[in-house]
Amino acid sequence: MSASVKESLQLQLLEMEMLFSMFPNQGEVKLEDVNALTNIKRGDFLVPQTGFCPTGYTLQWNPQLFHGTFDPGELCVCAAIQWLQDNCGSYFLSRKLAYEPSAQAKPVKSTFLRMWIYSHHIYQQDLRKKILEVGKRLDVTGFCMTGKPGIICVEGLKGQCEEFWHTIRYPNWKHISCKHAESVDTEGDGRNLRLFHAFEELLLEAHGDYGLRNDYHMNLGQFLEFLKKHKSEHVFQILFGIESKSSES
Numbered sequence: 001m002s003a004s005v006k007e008s009l010q011l012q013l014l015e016m017e018m019l020f021s022m023f024p025n026q027g028e029v030k031l032e033d034v035n036a037l038t039n040i041k042r043g044d045f046l047v048p049q050t051g052f053c054p055t056g057y058t059l060q061w062n063p064q065l066f067h068g069t070f071d072p073g074e075l076c077v078c079a080a081i082q083w084l085q086d087n088c089g090s091y092f093l094s095r096k097l098a099y100e101p102s103a104q105a106k107p108v109k110s111t112f113l114r115m116w117i118y119s120h121h122i123y124q125q126d127l128r129k130k131i132l133e134v135g136k137r138l139d140v141t142g143f144c145m146t147g148k149p150g151i152i153c154v155e156g157l158k159g160q161c162e163e164f165w166h167t168i169r170y171p172n173w174k175h176i177s178c179k180h181a182e183s184v185d186t187e188g189d190g191r192n193l194r195l196f197h198a199f200e201e202l203l204l205e206a207h208g209d210y211g212l213r214n215d216y217h218m219n220l221g222q223f224l225e226f227l228k229k230h231k232s233e234h235v236f237q238i239l240f241g242i243e244s245k246s247s248e249s
Contacts, residue, residue: 009040022081112190114142114155114182115165116235120175122150127173128201134167135199145202147218150176151239153232155194158183180238195230202226 016029016037023029031037122128122144131144131152140156154164169176186193204226205219220240227233237243 013037013040019081107187109185109187110190111158112156112184112186112193113158113161114153114195115161115178116180116239117152117154117165118177118179118239119150119152119173121148122146122152123148131168132199132201134164138164140164140199141194141196142199143196143202144200145204145218145223147204147206149218149239151202151223153196154199155196157190180235195232 019029122131123146128144128146135142135144135154138156138160140154140160142153142155143151145151152168154161156164165178184190184193202223204222206217224233224236227236
């Protein structure tokens with residue numbers, strides 16, 4: 001065995017002894033060939049691959065990690081491990097920041113509101129147009145039943161519904177009141193709680209005098225069926241003081 005190879009093998013043995021002393025627990029240092037150290041100590045020229053260093057032991061380190069190179073005969077594995085222990089934290093942190101999925105924003109808690117509004121009548125075209133425009137602008141859902149009586153249902157986030165209620169009442173709508181309100185705490189926009197898909201005008205059959213005052217009453221039987229389809233039958237008695245008759249009874 002040449003002197004240079006023997007020196008390289010001795011350096012490797014010293015490195016391994018240091019590694020085993022630094023990492024004494026089983027499994028912390030792993031050899032691909034468990035007989036490698038024994039073969040090196042016997043002086044075998046054909047040394048099985050250890051997974052660490054070749055017999056030529058002339059390592060050139062990445063200049064981005066180490067400033068300069070090691071002199072021949074200098075123990076470098078220990079220095080490399082020390083450098084990793086001193087500097088790996090910043091690398092792991094930057095990798096975590098680069099690849100870690102961003103934490104999902106926590107859903108904002110809010111109040112979902114449904115208001116049932118009663119008016120003596122809703123006839124005027126300008127007023128009907130205003131109600132529909134305000135509903136669409138505020139992204140609320142529900143309906144406006146025109147005629148006599150006039151019924152409005154508006155549902156959405158509390159702030160939107162309250163703004164709707166304030167806007168349609170002023171400046172001079174006097175014969176109007178909120179008969180019933182249903183609220184529930186929720187997360188997000190509460191879309192899953194809505195009973196209606198849009199804000200629309202509800203036109204039903206009417207009966208009565210079609211005189212100059214358009215003084216006619218809406219077909220409340222049809223309105224009750226409409227409420228049933230939207231799971232709101234209970235509101236009928238609240239609005240009119242009349243107990244609804246279920247079709248099943």
